[in-house]
Amino acid sequence: MSQHPKWSSSQAVPSKRYIACPLCDSKVLFITLNDHLDKCPGRKDSNKTTTSSHTQESKPKASLKSLLSGATAHPNNKKRKPTPEEEVIDLDEVPTPVVKKPTLDMEINNLQKTAHLPLSEKMRPKTLREYVGQQHILSQENGTLSKYIKLGTIPSMILWGPPGVGKTSLARLLTKGASADYGDANKYWMVETGATKANTQELRGVFEKSKREFQLTKRRTVLFIDEIHRFNKGQQDLLLPHLENGDVILIGATTENPSFQLNNALISRCQVFVLEKLSVNEMCIVLYRAVALLNRCRKLIWNVPENPLQLSRDVLEYIVDVAVGDTRRALNILEMIEVSTRGRVDTEKELTLNIIKDIIKKNSSSVLNTYYDTKGDNHYDTISAFHKAVRGSDANAALYYLGRMIQGGEDPLYIARRMIRMASEDIGIRDNSLLPLAVAAHDTVMKLGLPEADMALAQCAVALARAPKSVEVYRAWNKVKAMLGENKYSLASSEIPMHIRNAPTRLMEELGYSKGYKYNPDFVDGKVKQEYFPEEVLKKCPNRNELKFLTGKHLGKKVDPDLKNNANI
Ligand SMILES: Nc1ncnc2c1ncn2[C@@H]1O[C@H](COP(=O)(O)OP(=O)(O)OP(=O)(O)O)[C@@H](O)[C@H]1O
Ligand SMILES: [Zn+2]
Numbered sequence: 001m002s003q004h005p006k007w008s009s010s011q012a013v014p015s016k017r018y019i020a021c022p023l024c025d026s027k028v029l030f031i032t033l034n035d036h037l038d039k040c041p042g043r044k045d046s047n048k049t050t051t052s053s054h055t056q057e058s059k060p061k062a063s064l065k066s067l068l069s070g071a072t073a074h075p076n077n078k079k080r081k082p083t084p085e086e087e088v089i090d091l092d093e094v095p096t097p098v099v100k101k102p103t104l105d106m107e108i109n110n111l112q113k114t115a116h117l118p119l120s121e122k123m124r125p126k127t128l129r130e131y132v133g134q135q136h137i138l139s140q141e142n143g144t145l146s147k148y149i150k151l152g153t154i155p156s157m158i159l160w161g162p163p164g165v166g167k168t169s170l171a172r173l174l175t176k177g178a179s180a181d182y183g184d185a186n187k188y189w190m191v192e193t194g195a196t197k198a199n200t201q202e203l204r205g206v207f208e209k210s211k212r213e214f215q216l217t218k219r220r221t222v223l224f225i226d227e228i229h230r231f232n233k234g235q236q237d238l239l240l241p242h243l244e245n246g247d248v249i250l251i252g253a254t255t256e257n258p259s260f261q262l263n264n265a266l267i268s269r270c271q272v273f274v275l276e277k278l279s280v281n282e283m284c285i286v287l288y289r290a291v292a293l294l295n296r297c298r299k300l301i302w303n304v305p306e307n308p309l310q311l312s313r314d315v316l317e318y319i320v321d322v323a324v325g326d327t328r329r330a331l332n333i334l335e336m337i338e339v340s341t342r343g344r345v346d347t348e349k350e351l352t353l354n355i356i357k358d359i360i361k362k363n364s365s366s367v368l369n370t371y372y373d374t375k376g377d378n379h380y381d382t383i384s385a386f387h388k389a390v391r392g393s394d395a396n397a398a399l400y401y402l403g404r405m406i407q408g409g410e411d412p413l414y415i416a417r418r419m420i421r422m423a424s425e426d427i428g429i430r431d432n433s434l435l436p437l438a439v440a441a442h443d444t445v446m447k448l449g450l451p452e453a454d455m456a457l458a459q460c461a462v463a464l465a466r467a468p469k470s471v472e473v474y475r476a477w478n479k480v481k482a483m484l485g486e487n488k489y490s491l492a493s494s495e496i497p498m499h500i501r502n503a504p505t506r507l508m509e510e511l512g513y514s515k516g517y518k519y520n521p522d523f524v525d526g527k528v529k530q531e532y533f534p535e536e537v538l539k540k541c542p543n544r545n546e547l548k549f550l551t552g553k554h555l556g557k558k559v560d561p562d563l564k565n566n567a568n569i
Pocket of ligand 1: 120122161253331
């Protein structure tokens, strides 16, 4: 996880640009335009076109967007009231600040200032243009997020994606982008924290501060919470009222499926955006840029100008491979390669794939570990695949997934607990010995731990996979629960029949408890005619079969057409 300073506001770069005030035409520093407008001499005789929004409570100052579009984009429209469409800013027509080309001194200075940071920090995208990938939410045509940015607003949201896809970076860019790039400078400011750090007191502090901030500067607070899935219920509840009344805008980052980890009330107040792993190509783009930066450093501050880093596409793809989709990890590997080759004097300039493989092998055994995130989705996906392999009686696949989980550092007790569940859910009464076997495997893990207990897990997994399957009880049980849940035929509320109630006291006996009960063991083969369901249920239930939860069938009746096609294989 990225390291964030405890409470740091993301620094929106103030634009040093001057623009002409749309009311009085005097030159005003872009970022002070709002303040100027409050005092602007042109305000009294201003036409309604540009200052109509002054009167709105929610926008006490002229909307910079409508001002800009009125003043610069539609010079001919000055006399008439702009249509609502015109008030929405057109990105292409916003004058972008003229960025002066940095001088060499400035560049050296900048490189030195950030020299202590890890490469991944140095490479953190500073504008949305530098942000790679996630076109499904960021594309100009139909990306939902880019639409918000164009409107200059940020909804409360959850960013869900694997580590290192750029959740933190995106949150910062959104805050910056929605305020600085396209209109009102400093419309938002961001407070960053992590779920493990933010206790109740600190959160309260943020809410207080955000209120004050809004009163004083009209800036809205974006509260970024990393690893929001670690928030407990109390913390989550604390957020709700403040999201509702707009005190703060929440951007939560999570590597885990929010629907499992966050409560519904919170999710329903947020938009959930899924960030996808960067493609190989996208990762290579990030790496190319990083190589370029490293070479500038070699040339300008590390004094190895004659030795630029040269990596072929093959090498970059290899790095991407090893980093399995985590951009930060890829950049760390690249940094390690850079460090270990900086002083290299060699006739061969280009680092071949074999050299790179060697460097990675020597420098870090950990980067070569299988990619398995015991906290993230991977964990759910793999255990689910494992369960399905067992259910499908594919013992080999079951072993494979088991191995992958254990090698990836999954908690063996978690696996054992899941196998106990499988024993009753999937094998059920078809082989009652598997439930105790699974419990025994769990016990073994408790007693021996890993690695010694791994065989017990493997043995149990194979036994479960090979066992005959039955879901008769599983289905029946679900049906009972569902019918009780609906109180169908008064199943949940009906009176328990008197004859099968217990009568521990004389009074109860006199009241009729247990009256007429036939004690089965007194009868031949224990057989008697006796009703066990409540009377009310029997009256309401039109068909006695409805109460036959158990079908007597272990499995379903469907035939997989693919089976026939594959019969000869
Ligand atoms: N889409 C991207 N475009 C460019 N660089 C990226 C992108 N995603 C990640 N990076 C690089 O990876 C680094 C880590 O990204 P970031 O911290 O935003 O990821 P994250 O999803 O928040 O990860 P984590 O959950 O591990 O904190 C960034 O500093 C940046 O250098
Ligand atoms: Zn003015």
